[in-house]
Amino acid sequence: MEEYNRNIKTKQFQILTDINLIWDFMVEIYGRNFSNGVAAPFYEYAITSTWMDISYQYLNRIWFDGDKVVAFVFTESPVTNIFFNLRPGYEELVEELLDYAEEYMPNFHKQKQFILFKGQESLIDAVAKRGYCKVYEEHDFIFDFQNELSYQLPEGFHFVKESEVDPVKLARCCWKGFDHEQDKGPFENWEEADCGTNWNPQKGYNGVRKGVMCPAPHATPQFDIIIANEEGEYACYSGMWWVKENNLAYMEPLCTIPEYRNRGLAASALSKHYERMKKLGATHMTGGGNEFYKKIGYSDGIVWTHWKKI
Numbered sequence: 001m002e003e004y005n006r007n008i009k010t011k012q013f014q015i016l017t018d019i020n021l022i023w024d025f026m027v028e029i030y031g032r033n034f035s036n037g038v039a040a041p042f043y044e045y046a047i048t049s050t051w052m053d054i055s056y057q058y059l060n061r062i063w064f065d066g067d068k069v070v071a072f073v074f075t076e077s078p079v080t081n082i083f084f085n086l087r088p089g090y091e092e093l094v095e096e097l098l099d100y101a102e103e104y105m106p107n108f109h110k111q112k113q114f115i116l117f118k119g120q121e122s123l124i125d126a127v128a129k130r131g132y133c134k135v136y137e138e139h140d141f142i143f144d145f146q147n148e149l150s151y152q153l154p155e156g157f158h159f160v161k162e163s164e165v166d167p168v169k170l171a172r173c174c175w176k177g178f179d180h181e182q183d184k185g186p187f188e189n190w191e192e193a194d195c196g197t198n199w200n201p202q203k204g205y206n207g208v209r210k211g212v213m214c215p216a217p218h219a220t221p222q223f224d225i226i227i228a229n230e231e232g233e234y235a236c237y238s239g240m241w242w243v244k245e246n247n248l249a250y251m252e253p254l255c256t257i258p259e260y261r262n263r264g265l266a267a268s269a270l271s272k273h274y275e276r277m278k279k280l281g282a283t284h285m286t287g288g289g290n291e292f293y294k295k296i297g298y299s300d301g302i303v304w305t306h307w308k309k310i
Contacts, residue, residue, distance in 0.1 A: 013060035035119025037085025041241035050207035118303035142301030151267035173234035177255025249285035
């Protein structure tokens with residue numbers, strides 16, 4: 001560890017030993033709109049997924065005040081996207097965090113960008129002063145459980161029991177549901193050796209099978225929702241991470257295969273989440289930026305801003 005004034009120390013992230021440490025830190029500083037950085041499931045979901053390149057995780061750095069984690073600078077996907085989680089009251093570290101990110105974080109093809117959220121004003125002000133420009137802004141909607149979400153499952157479909165989940169069917173659903181079939185071909189040969197491309201049926205299947213057989217440390221797959229048609233084909237999938245300490249129902253991911261879109265499957269899946277998670281004490285549920293969420297009752301929530309030096 002390298003020592004700093006005020007008992008501040010740093011340490012490089014080690015995936016095998018620090019995953020619980022970072023989860024606890026992100027849970028402790030959670031802000032509903034990611035005002036202190038991303039929610040804990042965002043990071044753990046990424047680094048335990050087969051679509052994530054974890055070879056640069058050693059560049060992620062943790063800041064401590066004594067034994068207490070106070071900041072974390074990390075990459076996600078692509079590795080040139082840099083995120084900052086900062087404990088309130090430690091804004092004096094902002095310049096140091098940015099110095100580190102500028103010097104050490106990946107900048108392949110000059111694509112490095114800082115991802116900051118509305119509420120991270122100390123970081124936003126600092127990057128602007130350093131000559132960064134906001135090149136993009138996106139919004140994710142949030143559902144407030146003071147409201148009600150009650151879309152019924154359409155006729156001809158049923159919810160799949162947790163004990164009956166078929167990894168091949170689920171992997172095929174995700175492959176089609178995220179439109180990979182259109183640009184990467186059909187879902188086939190999933191049990192063969194990984195051919196090494198960025199994304200392929202082998203990675204997709206192994207990721208799903210891994211999630212079923214060996215979930216991430218804080219994953220809660222027992223709350224996932226899968227909807228199948230009368231023939232048993234999986235048509236819609238919605239994942240759920242339950243973070244009791246934050247009263248947070250973190251929904252990730254959500255997809256419907258093309259031939260069953262616009263039939264109300266996703267709305268009924270989210271309604272099932274609402275029904276289950278509210279009983280456990282959830283006060284809100286995350287979503288995405290698609291207008292679909294707003295149409296079914298979600299409201300404005302998380303604002304992502306992307307900053308680059310032009």
